[in-house]
Amino acid sequence: MVVMVNIGEADKLRIYTLAEDYAGYNSPFLAQHGVSFLIEVGFDGNKRRILFDTASYAEPILFNMEILGIDPKTVDMIILSHSHFDHTGGLLGIMKKINKEIPILAHPNIFKVSFAMEPEFMYAGIPPLRGGSKEEIEKLGGVWILSRDIIKLMPGVFTLGEITKEEKVEFERSTTISLYKLENGKIRSDDIEDEIGLAINTKKGLVVIGGCAHPGIISMVKKAVELSEITKVHAVIGGFHLIEADNERIQKTVEALKELGVKRVFVGHCTGLEAEALFAREFGKNFEKLHSGKVIEI
Ligand SMILES: [Fe+2]
Ligand SMILES: [Fe+2]
Numbered sequence: 001m002v003v004m005v006n007i008g009e010a011d012k013l014r015i016y017t018l019a020e021d022y023a024g025y026n027s028p029f030l031a032q033h034g035v036s037f038l039i040e041v042g043f044d045g046n047k048r049r050i051l052f053d054t055a056s057y058a059e060p061i062l063f064n065m066e067i068l069g070i071d072p073k074t075v076d077m078i079i080l081s082h083s084h085f086d087h088t089g090g091l092l093g094i095m096k097k098i099n100k101e102i103p104i105l106a107h108p109n110i111f112k113v114s115f116a117m118e119p120e121f122m123y124a125g126i127p128p129l130r131g132g133s134k135e136e137i138e139k140l141g142g143v144w145i146l147s148r149d150i151i152k153l154m155p156g157v158f159t160l161g162e163i164t165k166e167e168k169v170e171f172e173r174s175t176t177i178s179l180y181k182l183e184n185g186k187i188r189s190d191d192i193e194d195e196i197g198l199a200i201n202t203k204k205g206l207v208v209i210g211g212c213a214h215p216g217i218i219s220m221v222k223k224a225v226e227l228s229e230i231t232k233v234h235a236v237i238g239g240f241h242l243i244e245a246d247n248e249r250i251q252k253t254v255e256a257l258k259e260l261g262v263k264r265v266f267v268g269h270c271t272g273l274e275a276e277a278l279f280a281r282e283f284g285k286n287f288e289k290l291h292s293g294k295v296i297e298i
Pocket of ligand 1: 035211269
């Protein structure tokens, strides 16, 4: 693992929820299955915009961007948290609007063939017609930066890279979803090793963002803390894929978040109603449900 000597600190952080499974109450925004965040980071008088995930479809994201007054051309880089269609499906449509040279950060296994077999066969990876092929995205200006290792993007901002089995906390070593992948024509169980997260060190502490948090949100937060040596965690944001988890795992997740001293939780997407209800009870006003159009100011 690469050790970062100085991760630095972001001066400002604002996160726009461009796509989420919930539209919000009385909101003009469009919902869809998946997540997409526009992460606006301020440092040393500069402002950068990171597009984190592209949900299932580009159109509702572009619609929401217009309401929020965000020009797709102002996006400086893209991060794909993992290969699943509800995080990569909007890539082609959005790249057509961005249409400039732009880094796209992801895990080297982002293009793998993964699928579910229950209740029926379903391809789970990048959908070719909506997400585009590697080459199509390159033709539109995308520069693939495929890394298992962490990458520092700007002061305070770094990707978490692959969360290895050894790095995971005990209770998160199994996935909460049954998927398979092909390796040289053989079927293997898919432990979704391709999920990378993002961490931002702010004046208030670390903010950790996951797509589905398939490696486990606790393991992701712990890695961010270890890499940065910043022990204060201000917020965790994303889908935590506890929708198929048993009560014990949900309970342990909440306990571990509290033990880590996480102050605020912003959850939605694949977190599931039961986990969300427990988060709401345990975190009170520091729990916030994500929805399309929600703007988070840190
Ligand atoms: Fe997801
Ligand atoms: Fe996923």
